[in-house]
Amino acid sequence: MNDLQMQVRPIRSDAEYHRALEELRGIFDQPKGSLAFDRAEVLEILIEDYENKHFHIEAPDPIEAIKYSMEEIGMNQTELGQIIGDKAKASLVLNRKRKLSVSMIRRLHEHLKIPLEILIKEYRLANE
Known part of the structure; x- marks a missing residue:
């Protein structure tokens, strides 16, 4: 053999x-x-x-996952805004001043292929 x-x-x-x-x-x-x-x-x-x-690796929080996905494909904040509503919403989300809505989660999953189990995780806002 x-x-x-x-x-x-x-x-x-x-x-x-x-x-x-x-x-x-x-x-x-x-x-x-x-x-x-x-x-x-x-x-x-x-x-x-x-x-x-x-070697269990903790999944990233939703915002870090979004930022990583954006960086990987060369997406800017304006382009993210086109996915989740507008540039202002994208800014608020990325700066942890607004939580993701269900519709944002669906669109992020569809467009960026981020797993839903990551996008629905709890995360802290900047003022918490």
Whole structure:
């Protein structure tokens, strides 16, 4: 049996996690349909499962998520205003002076693809 056909096992320790990462680095760019590509897909699933169980990252608050999404796509405040109503509302929201409304949350989710579970999280306004 060659290395790519090794038995698949869950990752149970940091040492196994680091070995899996190292193996994935060596095979992640293999052609689709190859044994190495299949092995890389399996490793990605196992690594993601281990990370989700051991390296929990708190989701950002809604405003930080909006700012991050805007930065990623090069969106400015005026463009955000076109999504949530107007530039003044965008300013108030980004400066934590106004809470997001349900309609704003829906439009942000639709246009920026921010998960609803992030957008509906409670967050503090600037004056609280």
